[in-house]
Amino acid sequence: MFPLTFVVAFICEWFIVGRVAMMLVPKFLKEKDPIFKKILITALFFVTGMATLMSLYGALITDGYTSNLFSTWIKNISLNFPMAYFLQVAIAGPFIRFIFNKVCSVKVESK
Secondary structure, rough: OOOHHHHHHHHHHHHHHHHHHHHHHHHHOOOOOHHHHHHHHHHHHHHHHHHHHHHHHHHHHHHOOOOOOHHHHHHHHHHHHHHHHHHHHHHHHHHHHHHHHHHHOOOOOOO
């Protein structure tokens, strides 16, 4: 089941959520906004999209297409969104930024 879930999450992120989020984020931020605000807003759009779509996927996997689907989906969102947002802002985001800065840092020498 995990490989299918990974593929679904990748498709949702790459083709749906990522595109929509990257169109919306600049509308809510200014170039001079502090980096922390940029991080929070960007995470908000990505997590909102992914928590919504993956909560629907989870509801479909657990309950199937039944009359309980909508209530299960809403329950899943209410559980998944706060946890995903916290994990993104407090743990995953800082960790990935740290790794990215170590691996991809560009040193500019002044002349």
